[in-house]
Amino acid sequence: MIDVQYNVDLARHTTFGISAKCDIFAEYDTVDDLVQLLCSPELQKVPIINIGEGSNILFVSDFNGAVLHSRIYGIEIISDKGDEVLVRAGSGVCWDSFVGWAAENSLYGIENLSSIPGTVGASAIQNIGAYGVEAKDVIFKVEAYDTVEHKNKVFSVEECLYGYRDSMFKHTQPHERYIVTHVQYRLSRKKQFNISYGALSKMASDIDLTLHKVRDFITQVRNKKLPDPTKNGSAGSFFKNPVVPTAIFNKLAD
Ligand SMILES: Cc1cc2nc3c(=O)[nH]c(=O)nc-3n(C[C@H](O)[C@H](O)[C@H](O)COP(=O)(O)OP(=O)(O)OC[C@H]3O[C@@H](n4cnc5c(N)ncnc54)[C@H](O)[C@@H]3O)c2cc1C
The missing domain is CATH 3.30.43.10 (Uridine Diphospho-n-acetylenolpyruvylglucosamine Reductase, domain 2)
Structure with missing residues (x-):
């Protein structure tokens, strides 16, 4: 419709x-x-x-x-082999609902991206990231409609040229050339966490760590730290973290 x-x-x-x-x-x-x-x-x-x-x-x-x-919704498992599970989600799916779905289905890889506002479609444009994980770490393919050649295209993660909050989708001519319709993610059944980043490292001593615990912890931290956009208008950070060479980092850290 x-x-x-x-x-x-x-x-x-x-x-x-x-x-x-x-x-x-x-x-x-x-x-x-x-x-x-x-x-x-x-x-x-x-x-x-x-x-x-x-x-x-x-x-x-x-x-x-x-x-x-x-309003392209729906989440489906398209391949389930060994530890690796390929999941395809519609661009209109709420990102955090997708993370919740993954946790419910014991699929690892995106729990650190809990509570980021937005949609599945935008996750592939923006290369969203938080707590040491970026969308590009789990994206397998991006399906988009090409408004110039008037056909559907499927891009591998390499073709998306992901960088820090960046992708080739942000640099096309014309600017809005591709409309993302679905994103395919490569998630894992293997119990593995990425908790080395910031406040998450507190969880390292928990021998019964679960996806839900990581997700709840991140949601609580974010709720405390970030303004609620339903109360105060916001679009998240206005700056990118500076990336500096190791030598300069060491000098600053001294
Ligand atoms: C409180 C708050 C906290 C945030 N925290 C984080 C964070 O931790 N990490 C992070 O990475 N970001 C964060 N953000 C930014 C935001 O959540 C992300 O950029 C998110 O991906 C935007 O999703 P959206 O659906 O709202 O996209 P929109 O804001 O609607 O669009 C963003 C861009 O993507 C394009 N776009 C959207 N959907 C499509 C599509 N289907 N096809 C083609 N182009 C499309 C739009 O044209 C636009 O250029 C935060 C924002 C807020 C308000």
């Missing part, structure tokens, strides 16, 4: 909650719906941007174009 609305205030579609209007706000449930939308005469004439939960975006003025929003 496709839902199209006109002259929509984006305040409730972004975590900043700041008013800015778009000419068209269109939601789609499937890849076919997305293609149908993009082929419609009214969308062919205007600039397009696809948003998720709007937790890393600020519209500084009205947008004279179409804002698209994925």
Whole structure:
């Protein structure tokens, strides 16, 4: 199904909650719906941007174009061999629900990314990260619709050129060339945690550590540390951690 609305205030579609209007706000449930939308005469004439939960975006003025929003949901296991499990999730799935689903299914690899706002689709654009883990560590493939060549494409993790909160999707011409429809992740059945980072290291002495314990701990720390965007408009950090050569790090640490 496709839902199209006109002259929509984006305040409730972004975590900043700041008013800015778009000419068209269109939601789609499937890849076919997305293609149908993009082929419609009214969308062919205007600039397009696809948003998720709007937790890393600020519209500084009205947008004279179409804002698209994925409602492609669903999480499925596509391969289950030995310790490795490949999982495919729709771009509209809430990221934290996906992390919760993985914990429920005893799948390791994304628990450190608990409580990050946003969607599965954006995780592959932004290369989200926290507590020593980044989306690129678990992404296997990214499925996207190419708005230039008008066809579906599947990118390997290498082709996504991931860097620190960066990917090739952020550097395309035109800027919004690819719309992510599904992301495939490589998760693990092997009980292994990455708890060397910051406050998580406190958990090292817990001999009964579980996915749920790590997830709950991170959720509590984040809830204490970060503003609740439903109360105070926010888009998370405004800066990236500086990356410095080891020699400079050692000098600063002295
Ligand atoms: C309180 C708070 C804490 C946060 N903490 C973290 C953190 O710890 N680590 C971290 O990495 N980030 C963090 N963020 C930032 C944010 O959660 C991530 O950037 C998240 O991935 C944004 O997801 P979204 O669905 O809201 O994307 P949006 O904000 O809607 O979009 C972000 C960008 O991705 C593009 N995009 C979205 N979906 C698609 C799609 N399907 N196809 C193509 N392009 C798309 C948009 O056009 C836009 O350029 C935080 C944000 C907040 C508000």
